[in-house]
Amino acid sequence: MLLDTASLYFRAYFGVPESVRSPDGTPVNAVRGLLDFLARLLRDHRPDALVACMDADWRPQWRVELLPSYKAHRVAEPDAGPGGVDVEETPDTLAPQVPVIEQVLDALGLARIGAAGYEADDVIGTLSARATGPVDVVTGDRDLFQLVDDARGVRILYPVKGVGNLDVYDEAALRAKYGVDGRSYADLALLRGDPSDGLPGVRGIGEKTAARLLETYGDLGAIRAAVDDPASALTPAQRRRLHEASDYLDVAPDVVRVARDVDLPAHDATVPGAARHPEALAALAERWGLGGSLERLLSALGENAGE
Incomplete structure (x- = not known):
């Protein structure tokens, strides 16, 4: 299972009320929403391996050089990021939650991968090309429909409402919806x-x-x-x-077209049965008030490992 992580935490942010806050009043709706998404995905689909794919560069310069209009309207601060990287326009209360999401994923022991100069789509394209078994790509981005491949068992799980209601796109569904494979x-x-x-x-x-x-x-x-x-x-x-x-x-x-040959860091995509760094996770849970959302995810991890 390959997660288009930014796509999912954006959906969590807009789908969970901002009144969901940490003990100090900081909004954590995207964090808790994503954890609940993950718990539901694990329970419903029982993946053997899972990778949270990240945007190391949401607007790669090589794509911009080819087509300057590429994502140009979504730039909040041109060249304001590290090394002069464009900063994506993000809701003020979402941006601070992204590092928390990354820390929680790391403490859980879920693989989290990005590649310098590439988008999460390219990481997903590369991992799906390397896979030797069926692949479920979870994304709210239609761009990744190009990866659908019945022969290789690659399909898209497209959230309609939360992740409890997913449209599953294989070749037949893609043809029915868009007339192409x-x-x-x-x-x-x-x-x-x-x-x-x-x-x-x-x-x-x-x-x-x-x-x-x-x-x-x-x-x-x-x-x-x-x-x-x-x-x-x-x-x-x-x-x-x-x-x-x-x-x-x-x-x-x-x-x-997504890249399918990106140089990726070594990683272990095995879905852990329990948190790999429980002390770090406990500290994050207390600091951010992750409560029932984290408990549900930990329970789902345990059930997934026990199957």
Whole structure:
């Protein structure tokens, strides 16, 4: 099980009231919400291994160099982070909770992995490519639908409400929803565009048109070849708009497709049956008032190990 951790703690933050606070009054709704998410995932899915994948760089410079608009609207403070890294706009009461989440995961002994210069998506892509057995990717980010692969047993668990209600995307579900398989989803996404990631897409080509083009031609390369083929079935408007978007289409695939060959640190993804650092965890529980949320997660860890 691979967690798109930021996606999940953002959902926890907005799904759990900010009135959930530590003894000193600091909001811990994202922390406690994420712990409850994890407990439910462990109980419902019983993973043998689990990795909390992190954004070491939420807006990698190499992607920005290819497409300057990439996530540009989400930058709060350009070059304000360590080493001049852009800082993502984050709710004031969420940002302080992220280090607490990281400390709790570490004290529990759950693997937590990021890679310099890469997003969590790239870590997930790499780990899913290396996996020798079935993989469940838990994310609220549609970008990762490109990893769906029935042959390799890779599916997406997409939270609809909390994590108790998950849409499961395998190839059949992806085709039913978007008209494409995992292999074609990245091409669909870049043709359609995604304002939330600063991807302009191709003007006049929405999701359904993109899916029809991919069904007809197979992939982005073949669609672009059809632009220069007078015998192709592209309409004049499609031909013109795809031609006008040539510069964008030259770079978009490298921006949209997740990396699958990132150099990752050594790690143990085994799901522990109990906290690996109980004293550190107890101190965090007292300091932040983690209460029943942590107890439920520890119970779920024990049940998972006992199965």
